[in-house]
Amino acid sequence: MSERPRLTVLSGPSGVGKSTVVAHMRKEHPEVWLSVSATTRKPRPGEKHGVHYFFVTDDEMDKLIANGELLEWAEFAGNRYGTPRGAVMERLEAGEPVLLEIDLQGARQVRESMPEAQLVFLAPPSWEELVRRLTGRGTEPPEVIERRLEAAKIELAAEPEFDETLVNTSVEDVARELLALMDVV
Ligand SMILES: Nc1ncnc2c1ncn2[C@@H]1O[C@H](COP(=O)(O)OP(=O)(O)OP(=O)(O)O)[C@@H](O)[C@H]1O
Numbered sequence: 001m002s003e004r005p006r007l008t009v010l011s012g013p014s015g016v017g018k019s020t021v022v023a024h025m026r027k028e029h030p031e032v033w034l035s036v037s038a039t040t041r042k043p044r045p046g047e048k049h050g051v052h053y054f055f056v057t058d059d060e061m062d063k064l065i066a067n068g069e070l071l072e073w074a075e076f077a078g079n080r081y082g083t084p085r086g087a088v089m090e091r092l093e094a095g096e097p098v099l100l101e102i103d104l105q106g107a108r109q110v111r112e113s114m115p116e117a118q119l120v121f122l123a124p125p126s127w128e129e130l131v132r133r134l135t136g137r138g139t140e141p142p143e144v145i146e147r148r149l150e151a152a153k154i155e156l157a158a159e160p161e162f163d164e165t166l167v168n169t170s171v172e173d174v175a176r177e178l179l180a181l182m183d184v185v
């Protein structure tokens with residue numbers, strides 16, 4: 001029997017460009033399966049239920065957690081986020097390359113429960129550029145940006161915990177590097 005492919009976790013501070021890199025990568029390689037998380041955060045304009053996230057109520061999130069349906073979950077900047085366990089396990093069993101885009105707390109939980117997982121940290125070229133990207137995205141009010149930047153300081157300090165670090169200077173370059181780490185190309 002062939003070895004089960006490793007699960008890859010992509011983490012990094014809010015605004016570093018995780019979603020941008022993953023979207024670019026999946027345009028060329030749709031066979032990379034990206035887990036759709038559940039979240040209590042409200043949708044941003046253009047975000048679709050079941051595509052970008054499963055947008056759930058606090059009660060629904062409580063139930064997902066209580067029923068053990070999440071592989072990992074965390075509270076991040078005032079909202080909860082979690083990875084539905086069933087879909088991830090199905091895809092791994094089917095031999096597909098599986099990617100999770102989650103925060104540091106979630107990455108640490110995956111490391112505990114699935115030590116074979118590959119943890120990749122996406123770093124900004126500089127702190128100033130991270131602030132510019134997060135602010136420039138224009139999706140969060142100033143107080144939420146502040147909370148996310150506070151979290152970013154902790155996340156950047158945790159970079160040595162990861163197996164690999166990619167610096168997001170060029171979306172194209174990082175997408176290529178991530179594909180190589182996932183053994184897709
Ligand atoms: N290499 C890059 N150079 C310049 N801008 C970039 C680059 N990568 C991403 N961006 C821009 O940075 C902003 C944040 O990117 P994105 O939303 O992908 O970040 P994220 O890490 O997924 O954030 P979050 O964790 O909050 O979901 C977006 O406006 C995006 O267009």
Ligand SMILES: Nc1nc2c(ncn2[C@@H]2O[C@H](COP(=O)(O)O)[C@@H](O)[C@H]2O)c(=O)[nH]1
Binds near residue numbers: 082101
């Ligand atoms: N621990 C988890 N973190 C997750 C999950 N899904 C997304 N995230 C991370 O949350 C922050 C904020 O995301 P945003 O969409 O509100 O900007 C970011 O770091 C995501 O990677 C998850 O299932 N578990």
